[in-house]
Structure formats: C-alpha cells, structure tokens
Amino acid sequence: MTIEVTPTIYxxxxxxxxxxxxxxxxxxxxxxxxxSAVQLRFDVAGSASLxxxxxxxxxxxxxxxxxxEGILIINAHRFRTQAQNRQDAINRLxxxxxxxxxxxxxxxxxxxxxxxxxxxxxxxxxxSRKKRLRRNxxxxxD
Numbered sequence: 001m002t003i004e005v006t007p008t009i010y011x012x013x014x015x016x017x018x019x020x021x022x023x024x025x026x027x028x029x030x031x032x033x034x035x036s037a038v039q040l041r042f043d044v045a046g047s048a049s050l051x052x053x054x055x056x057x058x059x060x061x062x063x064x065x066x067x068x069e070g071i072l073i074i075n076a077h078r079f080r081t082q083a084q085n086r087q088d089a090i091n092r093l094x095x096x097x098x099x100x101x102x103x104x105x106x107x108x109x110x111x112x113x114x115x116x117x118x119x120x121x122x123x124x125x126x127x128s129r130k131k132r133l134r135r136n137x138x139x140x141x142d
Contacts (some may be wrong), residue, residue, distance in 0.1 A: 003090065005097045016093070017041040018086060021076040022068035023045050040089040044068025050097070058100035072096075 003011040004056035023037035043052070044058055044066060058068060064073050112120075 003094065006101050008053065009049060009051070009097065009101060011042075011047075011093075011097075015042060015047050015049060016090070018089070020032045020082060034082070036080060036082045036085055037075070038082065038085040040074040040076065040093060042072040042074075042093055043070060044072050053103070054097065054100050058097060061100050062096055063140075084110050 002013070003016075005011060017040070019039045019041070020035040021037045022035050044055060047055070058072075059070070062072055063088065065074065071073065072093070074089050074092050076085040076092065077086050080106055
C-alpha cells in the first residue's frame with residue numbers, strides 16, 4: 001500500500017517504521033494494558049520517494065525532529081486507540097511533506113514609485129520648515 005502525499009509524491013509502506021508503546025497520562029487501566037502510543041520513523045535522508053528539493057526543505061522545516069542520521073521521528077499519543085494514533089502520526093508526516101513540497105516564492109526587488117519618492121521628499125521639506133520656524137529669531141539692536 002502506498003500513501004499519496006501530493007499528485008507526484010508517494011510514500012511506500014516500507015519507508016515508514018511504526019513502533020508502539022504504552023502511552024502515559026490519564027486513561028485508567030486502559031493506559032496500563034494497551035500499547036496505544038505510536039512512534040513513526042521516516043528516513044528522510046535515504047528515502048527514494050522524495051525529490052532532492054523537497055528533502056532539503058523538509059530537513060529545514062522539521063530540523064528539531066530529525067536525528068543526526070536523517071531520520072524523522074513523530075510521536076503520536078493523543079488518542080486512546082492505536083489505530084487512531086497511527087493515522088494521526090501518518091497524517092502529521094503527510095502534512096509536513098506537503099508543506100515542504102510547496103516551493104517558496106522568490107522575492108523580487110522593487111523600487112519606490114515616483115509618487116512615493118515625491119511624497120517622502122515633500123514630508124521632509126515640511127518637517128524641515130517646521131523645525132526652522134521653531135528656531136530662535138536673532139534680534140539686531142539698532
């Protein structure tokens with residue numbers, strides 16, 4: 001089975017490793033008995049399904065969750081059932097890759113318009129005039 005991230009990016013099931021453990025927190029006896037927490041591991045550096053540009057952006061985007069070996073780790077323990085936590089972890093991985101797949105817009109340098117330059121110069125002249133009028137007037141004794 002494959003997971004569709006974008007129309008051009010698909011993840012194979014063997015790209016993702018899932019580990020299950022007991023979740024902490026409230027839940028009574030269910031917490032003590034059932035391994036419902038999920039730890040998803042995805043090898044970003046070694047995955048053949050990611051284009052190089054997406055891989056670089058993903059490493060930058062999730063740098064706090066990637067190990068030195070290039071493995072992305074996502075922990076999911078929000079829900080009471082293992083199936084819901086598994087789906088939550090996979091959804092979070094897909095969202096991260098979708099964010100990384102969006103190419104950022106390049107900034108185009110622009111220049112101020114002639115009207116904006118003129119307006120700035122006019123304000124400078126007004127401020128200069130205002131400050132000039134505040135000066136003391138020197139008196140000449142005749």
